[in-house]
Amino acid sequence: MIDFFSSTALLLTLLNPFLVIIYLVDLVQKLKQEQFVPVLVRAGFIAGAVFCSFAILGETIFSGLMQVEFASFQIFGGIVFLLIGIQFVFRGPNAIEMLRGESKHIAGSIAMPVLIGPGTISASVIIGKRHDPLVACTVVVTAIAICLVAIILLKSIHDFVHPNREGLVDRYIEIAGRITALYVGTVAIDMVMQGIGTWVTKF
Incomplete structure (x- = not known):
């Protein structure tokens, strides 16, 4: 049971609803709760x-199915996050909007x-x-469910506070986003360097 909670906490920490809500601030402001x-x-x-x-198949997806090294994924993922971080620095939280399509098409890009x-x-x-596959999937579902509930609650708080404190909320979001x-950006560089380090050790 301790391992279950530890694994759930690991994934939930990386999902981090307080960070995700900043990524989604443009949608939080544009969409009503029911949307x-x-x-x-x-x-x-x-x-x-x-x-x-990935929990069930593990690195087999990379080495067997995709015929690539996990290090390559780390490098590419780091570059993607680095671009997002740079956009945040110069344009604020709304920068991520350019990476998505219209609201009705954005579930996949979220x-x-x-x-x-x-x-x-x-x-x-x-x-x-x-864990066994069933337990591993239960951990994943639990962590995602907690993350989504937290984001929905944060959205509700935003909708309640924003009309009366619009300037303060917008300023907080801008500062938090930057x-x-x-x-x-720091995590992105670390991902790239880890990927490069893994490749270097192969030669």
């Missing part, structure tokens, strides 16, 4: 399917790269090594 929730839930289903696949990334996929592989950019 936002279905889109978010669909993104959660997509992410859950991907995480469960799932990737907001929920699905090198960090969360790596965590899914680790969870799959710790601070987040520093974290995202």
Whole structure:
């Protein structure tokens, strides 16, 4: 049971609803709750399917199915997050809007790269090594469910506070977004360097 909670905490920490809500701030501001929730839930289903696949199959997906090294995925994922971080620095939280399509088409782009990334996929592989497939998938579903509920609650708080404190909320989001950019950029560089380091050791 302790391993179950530990694994759930690992994935939930990487999903980090307080960070994700900053990524999704443009949708939080544009969509009503009844529009936002279905889109978010669909993104959660997509992410859950991907995480469960990696939890069950592990690195076999990379080495067997895709015929690539996991290090290549780390490098590419790091570059994607680095671009997001740079956009955040210069344009604020709304920068991520340019990476998505119209609201009715964004469930997949919320799932990737907001929920699905090198960090969360790596965590899914680790969870799959710790537990049987059924338990591993239960861990994944639990972590995603907690994350989605937290995001929906944060959206509700935003909708309640924003009309009366619009300037304060917008300023907080802008500052939080730019601070987040520093974290995202740092993690992105670390991913790239880890991937390069893994490749270098092969020669």
